[in-house]
Amino acid sequence: AQSVTQLGSHVSVSEGALVLLRCNYSSSVPPYLFWYVQYPNQGLQLLLKYTTGATLVKGINGFEAEFKKSETSFHLTKPSAHMSDAAEYFCAVTAYSGAGSYQLTFGKGTKLSVIP
Amino acid sequence: DADVTQTPRNRITKTGKRIMLECSQTKGHDRMYWYRQDPGLGLRLIYYSFDVKDINKGEISDGYSVSRQAQAKFSLSLESAIPNQTALYFCATSDAGLPFETQYFGPGTRLLVL
Numbered sequence: 751a752q753s754v755t756q757l758g759s760h761v762s763v764s765e766g767a768l769v770l771l772r773c774n775y776s777s778s779v780p781p782y783l784f785w786y787v788q789y790p791n792q793g794l795q796l797l798l799k800y801t802t803g804a805t806l807v808k809g810i811n812g813f814e815a816e817f818k819k820s821e822t823s824f825h826l827t828k829p830s831a832h833m834s835d836a837a838e839y840f841c842a843v844t845a846y847s848g849a850g851s852y853q854l855t856f857g858k859g860t861k862l863s864v865i866p
Numbered sequence: 867d868a869d870v871t872q873t874p875r876n877r878i879t880k881t882g883k884r885i886m887l888e889c890s891q892t893k894g895h896d897r898m899y900w901y902r903q904d905p906g907l908g909l910r911l912i913y914y915s916f917d918v919k920d921i922n923k924g925e926i927s928d929g930y931s932v933s934r935q936a937q938a939k940f941s942l943s944l945e946s947a948i949p950n951q952t953a954l955y956f957c958a959t960s961d962a963g964l965p966f967e968t969q970y971f972g973p974g975t976r977l978l979v980l
Contacts, residue, residue: 759906782964782966782967784967786969792973793870793956793958793973794956794958794969794971795971796968796969796970799967799968801964801967840908840909844964844965844966851922852964852965852966854911854965854966855925856908856909856910857908858907858908859906859908
């Protein structure tokens with residue numbers, strides 16, 4: 751069975767500071783990894799994804815994440831936080847579970863606050 | 867107009883009542899999904915459908931049923947609602963490619979079961 755762990759349910763950063771949101775996963779097969787963002791009172795929106803190829807992936811709004819197989823991590827970063835980045839962020843993993851099926855698991859989310 | 871719409875946006879119902887949540891999409895995607903979101907638990911997959919004739923149970927399907935009426939419509943039913951089904955429900959769609967890849971979410975339906 752696969753799982754996703756997001757370290758820290760709440761993270762606060764100052765405007766202009768580095769944003770680092772942590773995601774670790776477990777999967778017995780090669781995973782596909784995603785970060786979604788949820789702004790207040792809205793649905794989720796894809797930030798970025800890793801499927802194959804380059805392990806450093808860039809997404810929207812200046813975010814990027816690096817797939818590190820040896821560390822089973824897919825941490826999300828942004829060099830300089832903006833007030834508009836305040837939202838909840840979800841890491842998700844999907845992997846082939848056999849018999850033509852895929853399993854999808856979301857992390858519990860990290861709420862990012864940006865302090866002026 | 868929004869690509870993925872959900873109706874109703876808010877609903878209050880009583881224990882034991884049957885309720886249907888509807889999802890429509892104009893993205894032309896074959897794949898559709900239903901999730902529930904609970905504070906501190908993230909999103910959990912209830913059901914998913916990869917085409918009109920395909921329905922699959924997700925992580926937490928007990929107490930729920932679905933109907934894929936057309937490519938554009940995917941409904942979620944609670945046959946006999948109970949209070950622990952109080953949650954925020956999201957519908958999502960995705961195009962061909964990896965299953966679950968790049969999902970587009972609706973705005974959500976907030977359900978309260980009394």
